[in-house]
Amino acid sequence: MAVDASKEDLLIGVCGAGAMGRGIVQVAAAGGVNVRVFDIDQDQLQDAVNFIDNMLGRAVEKGRMEEDAHKAAMGRIEMVDSMAGFGDCEIVIEAATENLEIKKKIFAEIESNVADGAIIATNTSSLSVTTIASACEKPERIAGFHFFNPVPLMRLVEVIDGVLTEPWVGDQLMTLGARMTREPVRLKDAPGFLVNQVGRGYNVETQHLQAECVGEFADLDRILREGAGFRMGPFELMDLTGLDVTHPASELIYRQFFDEPRYRPSSVMQSRMEAGILGRKTGRGYYRYEEGKKVEPEAKPVPDYDGRAVWVSKAEPDGHAALSEVVANCGAQIDNGDAPGADSLILVTPVGQEVTQAAVEQGLDATRTLGVDYLVGLGSHRTIATNPATKAEYRDSALGLLNADDVGATVVRDCPAFVCQRVLSTICNIGCQIAQLGTAEPEDIDKAVVLGLNYPSGPLTFGETLGPKNVLRILEGLYASYGDPRYRPSPWLRRRAMLGLSLFDTEI
Ligand SMILES: NC(=O)c1ccc[n+]([C@@H]2O[C@H](COP(=O)([O-])OP(=O)(O)OC[C@H]3O[C@@H](n4cnc5c(N)ncnc54)[C@H](O)[C@@H]3O)[C@@H](O)[C@H]2O)c1
Structure with a gap:
């Protein structure tokens, strides 16, 4: 091992001073590390240093940093006018334009x-670390060091070992990441690394739900925000990121995994991207934007509960208990019969099953039957699903009833596993597959996703909360319904669910 990232006078280099490079320089200098920075565009280089000075100056104004620390950090930054300036740097981080040919040339020049004995790391977000390393003379000292945008606000950094990377290289980057006041997470090279793989479960799965006309985008956003606790709905997020960024990234991960169905994007995303409805930046994405502000779609009127009797299926005992309590609290007249009365509203609480399947299997009158997703909890925004035979008066009755206590409810069309069950299980399945492939340790998978994507919890914790057995049922239900290997459960999940183990349990 030639590099000691913990030594006080460590000198690093950053190649590329764009959006990411400047953030990396800022957190390194603020963390006490000496940095040399180079950009092929000298104006960009000067602009980056001015930008950092400005950002740290603002931190001082807000009382988050002392003026002495600001000055000291700026004193650690040195602009260099060629890569010869990296000569005595112990670690160089490449954060230049995302293009393999450009990066190969840059790596050759840095080398x-x-x-x-120096380490060279890449901040690439979509290229394989191993591919970049393969163009280098010493691939064993090349690794990924993947920061998130904006760097000073996003604490996660993924430390990625390529196939030939020697372990000490990642060890030193873990130390450097911590010195830069980040939260480093170690993983093996994989398409989309870790966080960007998991992100497909949210965006792409919900896009499939919209494509199938299960719900309108704003309703799906609301269900996932208010029902499952995500900070932003997937469509809001895609609008913010831009479909020209999200869709190609999704397609690339899918292709890099040799057309793995779990990552298959929706063709609707491709069409929308080609039509130029990209999001905020074009003034129109899923939502419309006026003067940069999102125009909220008009709220739909909520009907009043018509007072009819409500019969709750006992097929799912936990669902029956939870929903019976809620409908009683909402002021429903309960139908306690063994079978539903002639005009009663019929509510089922399927797990991983369509309302249609539940109605047929239980011999219920489908015209009066709706499903309610109880699994994510009925104390936050509720999801009700119709089936193709449901009559509008029964839909309105259910919607009025489950809105009566102001928690809120949205109606969607039938699909196996509603919205939250389906999206959370898909995210969990991807997290489990990452664990199965040994890309990262279970705890690190959750840590990275919470820090990198701001999800309310990590994929394995979603699974623990729903119950691994339930997640397995949901995925098997989706798989049976669609016949699509996209939904085949990861062996990591299936084995642990069958054995009654935690998804965090590792194998000897
Ligand atoms: N922007 C993001 O959200 C994000 C997030 C994570 C990782 N990344 C990755 O970080 C890298 C940089 O992305 P960015 O958003 O900062 O791009 P950017 O376009 O803002 O900056 C790239 C910089 O690289 C410079 N550059 C190009 N060729 C160069 C060369 N030969 N030598 C030195 N400098 C050169 C450009 O002049 C430019 O200043 C990419 O690999 C990208 O995939 C980006």
Whole structure:
């Protein structure tokens, strides 16, 4: 091992001073590390240093930093006018334009300038670390060091070992990441690394739900925000990121996994991208934007509960208990019969099953039957699903009833596993597959996703909360309904669910 990232006078280099490079320089300098920075565009380089000075100045104004610390951080930054300036840097982080040919040339030039024992890391978000390393003379000292945008606000950094990376390289990047006041997470090279893989479960799965006309985008956003606790709905998020960024990234991960169905994007995303409805930046995405502000779609009127009797199926005992309590609290007249009365509203609480399937299997009158997703909890925004035979008066009755206590409810069309069950299980399944492939340790998968995506919890914790057995049922139900291997459960999940183990349990 040639590099000691913990030594006080460590000198690093950053190549590329765009959006990411400047953030990396800022957190390194603020963390006490000496940094040399280079950009092929000298104006961009000067602009980056001014930007950092400005950002740290604002931190001082807000009382988050002392003026002395600001000055000291700026004193640790040195602009260099060629990569020869990286000559005595012990670690160089490449954060230049996302293009394999450009990066290969940059790596060759950095390699020709630094000492034999120096580490060279890439901040690429979509290229394989191993592919970049394969173009280098010493691939064993190349690793990924993947920061998130905006760097000073996003604490996660993924430390990625390529196939030939020697373990000490990642160890030193873990130390450097911590010195830069980040939360480093270690993983093996994989398409989309860790966080960007998991993100597909949210965006892409919900896009499939919309494509199938299960619900309108704003309703799906609301269900996932208010029902499952995500900070932003997937469509709001896609609008913010831009479909020209989200869709190609999704397609790339899918292709890099040799057309793995779990990551298959929706063709609707492709069409919308080609039509130029990209999101905020074009003034129109899923939502419309006026002067940069989202125009909220008009709220739909909520009907009043018509007072008819409500019969709750006992097929799912937990669902029966939870929903019976809620409908009683909402002021429903309960139908306690063994079978529903002639005009009663019929509510079922399927797990991983369509309302249609539940109605047929239980011999219920489908015209009066709706499903309620109880699994994510009925104390937050509720999801009600119709089936193709449901009559409008029964839909309105259910919607009025489950809105009566102001928790809120939205009606969607039938699909196996409603919205939250389906999206959370898909995210969990991807997290489990990442664990199965040994890309990262279970705890690190959750840590990275919470820090990198701001989800209310990590994929394995979603699974623990719903119950691994339930997640397995949901995925098996989706798989049976669609016949699509997209939904095949990861062996990591299936084995642990069958054995009654936690999804965090590792194998000897
Ligand atoms: N923007 C993000 O959200 C984000 C997040 C994580 C990772 N990344 C990755 O970080 C890297 C940089 O992305 P960015 O958003 O900062 O891009 P950017 O376009 O803002 O900046 C790239 C910089 O690289 C410079 N550059 C190009 N060729 C160069 C060369 N030969 N030598 C030195 N500098 C050169 C450009 O002049 C530019 O200043 C990419 O690999 C990207 O995938 C980006």
